[in-house]
Amino acid sequence: MTSDIKYIIESLLFVSTDPLSIDRIKKVIPDADTKEIREALYSLSAEYEQRGGAFLLSEIAGGYQIRTRPLYSDWIKRLIQPGPARLSRAAMETLAIVAYKQPVIRNDIETIRGVDSGGVLRVLMERKLIRVLGRQKIPGRPLIYGTTRQFLEVFDLKDLTELPTPKEIEELGEAPAGKTPEAIPENDQDGNAEKGKNA
């Protein structure tokens, strides 16, 4: 029976266009409990790893998704029309600020980057990588930005806590004791990742 569930899940993963959460799988297979589903997913993932074939099971945005191994990207790009152009460095920096500092307002982004970021924010909004979370209750009622579920999907992230920690900038010198600027605050915005879907 266990192996049945495993391949039922595999079939679901195969046809689903979005990452499948355990809850979603559970709705399809009401008989299976969370533990069983999780074990089946691990087992599938291990199977794909052992096989070493074209695809693997990625944990994305709170769900699971079958994705191709990066090794084959060049071939796939010959088959599929290229997606939208790569993000510029400015866009990546702005996106990183939103990702690490969210919820964040434009003014804070521009303080860090030192340049106007309106255009870049618009591009990121169009790409659905960031979204407006609301307005801050300060004069001018500026928009508050956060990342979307799409962001997690594009950057292969399980959730926001999985964001890579910015590497320490050792090569630029040691911080004298007591003068270390505050670290980037830990992110506790997991909840937003789910809500991002409605953006």
Added chain:
Amino acid sequence: MSEEIYRVKIGGVFEGPMDLLVYLIKKNEVNVYDIPIALITDQYLEYLEMLKIMNIDLAGEFIVMAATLIHIKSKLLLPVHKEVEGDDLDPRLEITRPLVEYLRIKSAAESLISRNILGEDTFIRSPQKVDGLIDAQDELIQIGLFELIDAFQKILKHIALEQRVDLTADRISVKDRISEIVDILEERGSVAFDELFEKTVEKSDIIVTFLAILEMVRLAIIRIFQHVESGIIRLFYQ
């Protein structure tokens, strides 16, 4: 001084003053927590001078940063009265803090780029049946608003000039038209753009249909493609 250093780095390379500062700090291999303000300020101003000579419009931010640097430099020149201030805050912190912050963000951006990016390094099974697959003969291109408006104008030309909008007539709303189109799409999966206008003679109906199509695109209910060879525009249900 050192003119050759900047030659390759002119124009649009530095997005902002922070970028330029980072470059100068790296180039001089100095500790970001112990910036030789005099040296960096001089080089920074030199760079601004270069930009001026080349007639590149200087963004205001560059000037603000120059002022900040000079301000810090002047503060450092003043004798320190420890007793007055209580604590001896390094004036350079004004620039060190944001710099370190910026460097962290830069490195965060780098690590994001190095991930397996969807559509770049890793792929999922294509969610849209028509989207993407390259076939030289039957290539469909995703079209923009202008192609759509062109097609709309062609249809408008077909209706006779004497026809007027009859305000008393039962007119269909955009919402209703959307559900009609959805019905067609649910049955057939796709429909030609022109086909949706075949039965309509009233200009108002044509406009309603067009608005319905625009709204459906906005709501991501449909995707619109144009056949490369025939030029036929088709709406696909998604």
